[in-house]
Amino acid sequence: MSCWAEDDQPREKLKQNGRTYLSNAELIAILIRSGSIHKSALQISKEILSDHENCIDRLSKLDIDDLCKYKGVGLTKAVSIIAALELGRRRKPIEVEKAKIQSSKDAYSILKQILGDLPHEEFWVLAMNRRNQVQKKILISRGGVSGTVVDVKLVFKPVLQMLSSAVIIAHNHPSGNLYPSKADKTLTKRIVEAGKLLDIEVLDHLIIGDQCYYSFADEGLI
Numbered sequence: 001m002s003c004w005a006e007d008d009q010p011r012e013k014l015k016q017n018g019r020t021y022l023s024n025a026e027l028i029a030i031l032i033r034s035g036s037i038h039k040s041a042l043q044i045s046k047e048i049l050s051d052h053e054n055c056i057d058r059l060s061k062l063d064i065d066d067l068c069k070y071k072g073v074g075l076t077k078a079v080s081i082i083a084a085l086e087l088g089r090r091r092k093p094i095e096v097e098k099a100k101i102q103s104s105k106d107a108y109s110i111l112k113q114i115l116g117d118l119p120h121e122e123f124w125v126l127a128m129n130r131r132n133q134v135q136k137k138i139l140i141s142r143g144g145v146s147g148t149v150v151d152v153k154l155v156f157k158p159v160l161q162m163l164s165s166a167v168i169i170a171h172n173h174p175s176g177n178l179y180p181s182k183a184d185k186t187l188t189k190r191i192v193e194a195g196k197l198l199d200i201e202v203l204d205h206l207i208i209g210d211q212c213y214y215s216f217a218d219e220g221l222i
Helices: 009-017 023-031 042-051 064-068 075-090 104-115 151-159 182-198
Strands: 120-127 134-142 166-172 201-208 214-215
Touching: 009 023, 009 042, 023 042, 023 104, 064 075, 075 182, 104 134, 104 166, 104 201, 104 214, 120 151, 134 151, 151 166, 151 182, 166 182, 182 201
Parallel strands: 166 201
Antiparallel strands: 120 134, 120 166, 201 214
16 A cells, blocks of 8 residues: 555555545545645545544535635535535435334434534424324425524425324524524424414424434423
């Protein structure tokens, strides 16, 4: 391996040993492809990871400008890294539709794939049938870092069209603070009341963080 330039070593390692033998830094170095005058692609990738506590979840929240601050990372390389991380985020270990929800943990396992590492807030609904099987995941709104506007009518419109019997609502807190705000509690109450009028049970409201969640139902707030 020593006969290869450092930028080429991760590619050759993958070719000879397989992808599971590569470190996170080596995988990112493959995306970067080539380094700068003073640093190899592997050194740049190690620097990026080190600045973000060697955490892929934190890395996945970076935007193009964040990555382009590193010498040797231009627009093309930044876009490649972001695209690869997004593909990883979209990869689903389970088939969501028809998955049966029996607890807040079950709901979280689905919703963290959507909301777990977003840099902005989004509000989603899991529409379910009478057996608590997921019929569809529905994006209701997308906002900024500190909030998103939710129209209660839009929460129930697609749910009514599918004749769903129950829903679980969810949004994320990019800040990592999972405790519900006053606005979160007020919105939850409005959605629960609207669901009663429509004969659609609101089973839970989850606030999703990087590696954990807050359940309104588990805390007795629904």
